[in-house]
Amino acid sequence: MESATNIVPLFDVMAVRKMFPVLNRVVHNKPLVYLDNAATTQKPEIVTDMLDFYYKNYNANIHRGIHALAEEATEAFEATRTDVQSFINAAHREEIIFTSGTTDSINLVSHTWAKANLKRGDEIIITGMEHHSNIVPWQLVCEERGAKLKVVPVLENGELDLEAYHNLLSEKTKLVAVAHVSNALGTINPVKKMVEAAHKAGAVVLVDGAQSAVHLDINVRDLNCDFFAFSAHKIYGPTGVGVLYGKKKILEAMPVFRGGGEMIKEVTFEKTTYNELPYKFEAGTPHIAGVIAFKAALDFIKQTGKDFVKNYEDDLLKYATDELLKLEGLQIIGNAKHKTSLVSFTLDGIHPQDVGVLLDQQGIAVRTGHHCTQPLMARFGIPGTIRASFALYNTHEEIDALINGLQKAIKMLK
């Protein structure tokens, strides 16, 4: 409480907005209303300053150099790892592996753990609301290993059919891969309970945290998941940086992924021995600047206080939902009891893309389409939705602008 009251008493959204220069932009002669935060959030100036500062002051390759710049860069890079550890409450800092993003993190697991542990007849369970990035890597490895992909159905309200999930679990289940929060619906899935059930069946669990890390308190030890993947760019950090958390014992037993620098201990032409965790999985020069600047994003989140932000974002979601439902012919897709600040909807007789184009003309950025969840859209029998996703810098006035923009678009299209 103390630090929160020091920095943003009662969450001052106008003060927060000032930290994001891009929010002053004008698009098509209108002030930008950025409501595509589930795709990527904007960056506070402290993050972009850090990128700039790194390149101007201590750009060097990390870990191997003995000169001053290399040491400073290494120290800053590793400081982010420590902060990520605390951000998700991991037990050990070597459980934090830097990747290029959530997709890369998931692929790391599918290429190493899954290949080493799957055999013919085994099963992987995913859910009907997964992003393509949490479907395709498993399809590929199932095909290669002769394993089967099982899918937990999605109920009409956008929640998972948990009864079906429990019925799918068996001794054949080797892995459960599930989104913490749905990128298309906003549904918060009960992953802690799902992990518990999966562990009873002897399966390991990967949680796709791409959409949850920015909104929810992440505690991997409490969730007890075996893997947790997320991206920096969706939590106010730079693009090109992601995290794979894995339980130490599992990571240690996993075969290596990419070969190259950084990940080796000793190379001869006869045999190579590999470096220890986490470096074993970090081949090649990483996105050093991005990782270092990611720390600034984590600091920003810590300083604003996730509790304040959660309350504020819940309020945005409630206001947006209430106002949207006043529009005729509007249907919200995804009415789960627990949602993050994201609302997906359709309009009777209107193609989502047309709405997206006309909102853009009014300076309003939303996402339209299938949101890389084609099976989920098929489940609801729609080509796509219009999705407005909110961040801590959005305001009621911006939601009003969205409603006005939609009214105008509907009038023009009808």
Next chain:
Amino acid sequence: MEGSIQEREAEIIENFSLFDTWEEKYEYIIDLGKKLAPLDDAYKVEENIIKGCQSTVWLTACVKDGRVFFKADSDAVIVKGLVSMLIELLSGQPPQEILDARLDFMDRIGMMQHLAQTRSNGLLSMIRQMKSYALAFQSEEIKTNSDGNR
């Protein structure tokens, strides 16, 4: 619309210059989209689909007296309006004219972003497909002519 592709383009650009606001511009395009005769379901088959990431375009073509005629449709009305303009421009033209068309008008009327969004609406792929139809018909024509000369 009569005349060459360039003349037709000039006419579209002139029409658009009369609009003061983006609303007028888009209302015009939406209107064109609504007026475009829907494509017969028989043509809405897999091989005529130009799939965008968000919307779909269907395109079919035939050749008559050395001129190419196009029919098309889309499930999104703004794309359909733009499709309608492309058909107005290119339908009824000889293959070589279609192949040479630069279609600068999209830029001049401020609709370039819709061509850039290739992944979302398939419009650029549609133009490519129109040109490959023209090329195919042209090769057929040359082949028929040379066959006839034998």
